Amino acid sequence: MGWTDKTISALVEPNRAHRKAYVDPDLFELEMERIFERLWIYIGHESQVKSPGDYYLAQVGRQPMVMTRDHNGEIHVLYNRCPHRGTQLCSARKGNAGRRIRCSYHAWMFNLDGSLDRIPASEGYDGTDLKMDAPEFQVQKAPRADNYRGFWFASLAEEGPDLESHLGYAKTAFDQLIDRAPGGETEVVGECFHMIQQSNWKIFLENQLDASHPGATHESTGVAAMTVEREMRGVGNEPPVAYGFLSDFARLGIDGWGKFGTVGHPQGHCTLEGYMGLRPDDEDTNEYVRLMYEAYGEEQAEEILGVNLHHVLVYPCLSVQPPLQQLRAVRPLGPDRTLTEIWHFRLKDAPEAIYQRALGYYYLVNSPSTMVNADDLFNWWKVQHGLNSNASDWVSFHRNAGFDVVEDDVRKSTPGSMSEMPMRHMMQVWKNYMASNDGEK
Amino acid sequence: MSVGEFAKILANSNHFQVAEVSIATQLSVERFLHQQAEFLDEKQWDDWLALFSDDGRYWMPAAEDQSDGEGLPNIFWENLDLMRMRIARNNHPQAHSQAPENRLCHVVSNVIVENEDENGDIIVRSRFHCAEYLRYEVRNFTGKYRHYLKHTDSGYLIALQRADLVNREGPYDYVLQWWL
Numbered sequence: 001m002g003w004t005d006k007t008i009s010a011l012v013e014p015n016r017a018h019r020k021a022y023v024d025p026d027l028f029e030l031e032m033e034r035i036f037e038r039l040w041i042y043i044g045h046e047s048q049v050k051s052p053g054d055y056y057l058a059q060v061g062r063q064p065m066v067m068t069r070d071h072n073g074e075i076h077v078l079y080n081r082c083p084h085r086g087t088q089l090c091s092a093r094k095g096n097a098g099r100r101i102r103c104s105y106h107a108w109m110f111n112l113d114g115s116l117d118r119i120p121a122s123e124g125y126d127g128t129d130l131k132m133d134a135p136e137f138q139v140q141k142a143p144r145a146d147n148y149r150g151f152w153f154a155s156l157a158e159e160g161p162d163l164e165s166h167l168g169y170a171k172t173a174f175d176q177l178i179d180r181a182p183g184g185e186t187e188v189v190g191e192c193f194h195m196i197q198q199s200n201w202k203i204f205l206e207n208q209l210d211a212s213h214p215g216a217t218h219e220s221t222g223v224a225a226m227t228v229e230r231e232m233r234g235v236g237n238e239p240p241v242a243y244g245f246l247s248d249f250a251r252l253g254i255d256g257w258g259k260f261g262t263v264g265h266p267q268g269h270c271t272l273e274g275y276m277g278l279r280p281d282d283e284d285t286n287e288y289v290r291l292m293y294e295a296y297g298e299e300q301a302e303e304i305l306g307v308n309l310h311h312v313l314v315y316p317c318l319s320v321q322p323p324l325q326q327l328r329a330v331r332p333l334g335p336d337r338t339l340t341e342i343w344h345f346r347l348k349d350a351p352e353a354i355y356q357r358a359l360g361y362y363y364l365v366n367s368p369s370t371m372v373n374a375d376d377l378f379n380w381w382k383v384q385h386g387l388n389s390n391a392s393d394w395v396s397f398h399r400n401a402g403f404d405v406v407e408d409d410v411r412k413s414t415p416g417s418m419s420e421m422p423m424r425h426m427m428q429v430w431k432n433y434m435a436s437n438d439g440e441k
Numbered sequence: 442m443s444v445g446e447f448a449k450i451l452a453n454s455n456h457f458q459v460a461e462v463s464i465a466t467q468l469s470v471e472r473f474l475h476q477q478a479e480f481l482d483e484k485q486w487d488d489w490l491a492l493f494s495d496d497g498r499y500w501m502p503a504a505e506d507q508s509d510g511e512g513l514p515n516i517f518w519e520n521l522d523l524m525r526m527r528i529a530r531n532n533h534p535q536a537h538s539q540a541p542e543n544r545l546c547h548v549v550s551n552v553i554v555e556n557e558d559e560n561g562d563i564i565v566r567s568r569f570h571c572a573e574y575l576r577y578e579v580r581n582f583t584g585k586y587r588h589y590l591k592h593t594d595s596g597y598l599i600a601l602q603r604a605d606l607v608n609r610e611g612p613y614d615y616v617l618q619w620w621l
């Protein structure tokens with residue numbers, strides 16, 4: 001079907017969205033063109049390419065990209081494609097290319113900034129109109145690449161808001177990931193997990209701020225974790241803090257999640273506040289707070305630790321959980337297939353126990369053996385199946401609809417609710433990105 | 442010895458070593474590994490847990506060169522508390538991702554004892570292949586086991602079971618809900 005602004009707009013109503021937004025292959029292509037290949041998309045953290053010659057693959061919409069560090073220490077985001085005959089240039093997920101990137105097909109050599117260095121037996125081009133310095137014979141760069149405090153993004157649109165204005169309030173996610181380190185720096189740990197969801201990318205974003213799901217979806221894990229905690233305490237052992245992340249599902253039940261407010265920002269970013277400040281009164285935390293005081297002074301340290309953001313969605317491509325030192329990048333593969341890269345971070349000079357706590361969450365919630373996301377992933381798979389049916393055209397976002405609190409250009413869920421405001425908000429923003437294009441081409 | 446020390450011994454000892462052990466030892470180690478797999482396939486959880494020493498671990502590293510599980514990302518790194526949690530969770534009536542339940546089928550082979558020390562403790566390597574049936578699909582998992590087995594009066598106990606999946610760094614479009 002040929003989608004127009006009008007037909008796309010009709011898919012989003014204030015309190016509900018049309019199922020086609022989640023299943024239609026043509027709409028998916030338009031989303032890639034109008035959202036993922038236009039907005040700022042997360043590439044990776046600078047510590048993924050530490051040394052000159054390092055590279056790391058990334059995906060922006062449908063475009064395979066590669067982040068490189070050149071021999072002057074500069075970072076670049078390039079299309080991973082040889083300008084000769086189109087061969088993929090870097091094929092391992094990560095590596096070091098040495099002085100130059102050498103194409104495996106005919107050995108054209110490129111500098112790490114993408115510029116063409118040398119063509120073997122180049123006399124074959126004498127008298128032809130191939131000019132070595134012509135733009136078409138360089139590895140193409142992302143039209144725009146920029147970083148916010150070491151977190152790199154690319155936009156495939158020549159024009160648009162700059163990175164900082166696109167991030168807006170969402171900058172806090174990265175500030176928190178860095179400032180919570182007494183050493184003022186953060187670094188990715190090891191390799192990330194790659195999990196493929198058999199569902200639309202929007203279902204994942206919607207789930208992240210869906211306060212009414214944890215008690216229902218994760219009941220089995222909550223109950224099991226609570227039982228084990230009780231058994232451990234029974235024999236005098238204190239369970240790790242991370243087990244509490246799971247037993248919370250049972251402790252808070254289905255309706256106990258209303259105290260955590262959600263906020264929607266104009267670019268589409270959404271935040272979940274109030275949950276898991278992670279400041280229990282234990283030895284490890286107190287030692288950590290002491291180190292923070294030492295590094296920043298009491299006032300500033302309290303300010304940093306006082307930002308109680310559990311979750312920041314950076315539209316459309318990231319789910320960041322700063323207190324848990326974790327970030328998930330969203331790479332849509334098709335209307336019903338989404339890859340997530342799940343990274344976690346080490347805070348410089350924080351006690352090892354603080355890292356261990358974050359690692360505990362990373363393991364229990366996001367490893368390939370997760371006891372939490374197992375049920376989420378299965379729900380999303382089932383949602384995708386359900387939305388293929390004709391039984392109804394509509395997905396309901398009615399919870400607390402009409403009661404959002406709008407201040408300036410920010411939308412807040414009604415206090416004490418498990419509002420579906422984030423879903424409504426993100427679909428409105430989706431409509432703005434998707435349906436203001438007629439006449440553009 | 443702590444589990445970390447067992448992990449280091451497994452990582453640093455010669456993976457190609459072949460110990461001269463008696464036929465009886467070879468057979469009892471093989472029987473132990475076969476039974477371990479059978480308990481998983483048949484969901485005999487109490488029997489399976491009983492194969493582990495009190496501080497025993499099930500470990501599936503996330504990377505090739507890992508010589509410890511502690512403090513690093515892993516696919517599995519579970520002590521008895523976490524194992525019990527997983528069993529309770531997967532068997533809970535609301536564990537909908539296990540409804541219907543999966544089925545596992547292991548083959549364990551190429552069993553070579555690497556070392557038998559003076560206490561009768563064993564380091565043994567083997568290969569496994571495991572098919573999982575879930576939601577009308579069969580998935581295949583394969584890899585290398587290395588076990589550190591403590592010799593006790595009542596037989597062997599697992600101090601550490603290391604399972605290196607061939608596709609450990611690959612993308613996962615499934616969740617490993619049970620141990621392989």
Ligand code: FES
Nearest residue numbers: 082084085103106
């Ligand atoms: S395609 Fe790259 S050198 Fe020919």
Ligand SMILES: [Fe+2]
Nearest residue numbers: 213214217376
């Ligand atoms: Fe969930």
